[in-house]
Amino acid sequence: MKKFSFRLETPLRIKELKEKIEKQKLAEAINEKNKAEKSLTQLELSKKDTWEKIEKQLYDSVKTNVLSDFGVYSAHISSKIDRQKIVVKNTHRFYEERVHSYIISRREKQILEKVKEKKFAVYNKNLNAEEQKITDEVANINYDRLERDTNGNGNQ
Numbered sequence: 831m832k833k834f835s836f837r838l839e840t841p842l843r844i845k846e847l848k849e850k851i852e853k854q855k856l857a858e859a860i861n862e863k864n865k866a867e868k869s870l871t872q873l874e875l876s877k878k879d880t881w882e883k884i885e886k887q888l889y890d891s892v893k894t895n896v897l898s899d900f901g902v903y904s905a906h907i908s909s910k911i912d913r914q915k916i917v918v919k920n921t922h923r924f925y926e927e928r929v930h931s932y933i934i935s936r937r938e939k940q941i942l943e944k945v946k947e948k949k950f951a952v953y954n955k956n957l958n959a960e961e962q963k964i965t966d967e968v969a970n971i972n973y974d975r976l977e978r979d980t981n982g983n984g985n986q
Contacts, residue, residue: 845939852932859928863921877907
């Protein structure tokens, strides 16, 4: 019997490659999302520190130019935080798209792998049946020879 060959081997390899690429893209999206979230956290901490410094200045002494500078800086940080929140939202959306794309490519590959497994199981079943048939034929031939030899030797 001929060796096992799967007609869809090339599409399966393509699906495996596509899954690998999607996995890499997903990893990149995770990194971008984490960077954006880290940047947002740092900006929020900076804003918190600024407000703490403003409160300290208010308790120590009131210098209008310092308070004005802190106010401008605080407004600048708030603006950056708002922009960074948009970036975080976009990176999260991109991350979700990558997850979805990866899941689809993985599912497509798994479908072809299941088909291959089923075809291989059928191939093995047929191969075992063929081997059993050959074994039975050899056993019958040997039995017939033994019968002939036994009957032929007993008559002499």
